[in-house]
Amino acid sequence: MTSLLPHTLYEAEGQAPSPSKDFHYFIVTQEEVIMRSWKIAVRTEKRTMLPQEVRKTHSEFLLEDVMHNQLQKIFGTDTVEYVLNLCKGHFDFLVRIPDGLKIYVMSFLDTNDIKRMSQTCKSFQKLCNSEELWEKVKSRQDTHLNAIHRTGFSGSMKKYNPKLHRPAWMQRRKSTFF
Template sequence: MASLLQGTLYEAQCPAPAPSKDFHHFIVTQKEVILRSWKISVRAEERKALPKEVKKTHSEFLLEEEMQKQIKKIFGKDTADYVLNLCRGHCDFLVRIPYNLKIRILSFLDANDIKHLSDTCKTFQKLCSSDEFWEKIKSKPEKQSSAVHRSGFSVSMKKYNQKTEGPLWMQRRRSTFF
């Protein structure tokens, strides 16, 4: 599974919170955490300042509370929590699988499972609503269109629309603008 990890695990860039106008670039690689900061000022003496770069290994970053606070202040709590999990080795491999392989794997799910999967994160929501994914589902032979059998009991599926052959909850709204 480690081969699925690319060189850069996470990357973000943004200006510092107001009133500062500084710019920050944050990178998490397989081995280290890098924070680059550019001081932006109207004062002539501060314009000549070079960018600052702080590099820490994952274990050093986990011990460095000041840098964690700085990341939380600049990029937000969600980003800080996500990066801490990456540094602890908790990586979401399913999201990192190549797009075509995800479509192939998800094509084996039934409509109810696809609906639940699309509710988990933005990546799967985008994937489950893509035309390419539904083309793959349409080409799959129908085993049963009226019910899905799981663990010895049946769950009735939502009715399919005749035009798109997709579940009603996944259909896009069509509107015309005049």
Template sequence: MASWLPETLFEIVGQGPAPSKDYYQLLITQSQIIFRWWKISLRSEFRSAKPGETKETHEDFLENSSLQVQVALIFGAKILDYVSNLCKGKLDYLERLSDNLLLKIIFYLDMEDISRLSQTSTKFAKLCKSDPLWEQIVQTACDTITPDMRALAKDVGWRQMFFTDKIQLQRQICRKRQKQRQAKQKEKQKSI
């Protein structure tokens, strides 16, 4: 199964904690950890500082406490835990699936499970609230979707459309039509 993985397992970039302006990159491949830094300073003694790079095997990284402390200071404890797990071979295969495939899977969940899944990570929160997912859900729940409904969904989002009752939807569609008519009348008056 590891052969299905891309060469780069994880990559993150960031700036050092204040007052530092230094820039860092952490790259995890299937075989090594690459930690890069660029000194950014207005002070004359650091202007000629060259970028640096450290490469470690996964095993060496797990034993290098000073590099782990640097990673935690720059990127946070959660990133350090995630990187440590990657180095130990604990890969999150679900996280590596494409968003389109995950959306197809999520579509088959019931509403309660979608709500629970959205609380597991920021990635799943984003996917569970995404317009493509809720457009599919609305299309399955409704017999027909009118162009007015599509236009309203473009304004308020498909998720909001799903949770809004029919009477409110009809009112919103009527308001949208009135605004469009008023805009057309104003354009006609300007052209006259």
């Protein structure tokens, strides 16, 4: 399953907290962790400093507390925890599945489950609010209702008709006068 992962697992960039204006770029690949830093100085004598790059393997990074503290100051504790899990081999495969496949799977879920799923992370929130997902959900409901009509369901259609469960303001007919 890890062969399906992209080469770059995580990428972040940001500015160090004030008063520092240093810029940091952080990459986690399948083999190593790379931290690039650019020192930003107002004084002219410090402008000749070159960017720094620190490369560590995953096992070395897990033991490097100084780098953990530096990452925590720049990107926050959530990022450090996420990167440590990546280095330990705990990958989040569900987020890395292609969007089309996620939408296909989510189209089988109930609307309450879709609502809960949208609250888990930003990528799921974006997918759960997409028109493509709701078009698939609607078409799936329509095919379900058509199958019931074709079989000649003798029971009450009230519980299978979504229009009957709408609020009163949606059920009223709008009359227009010409």
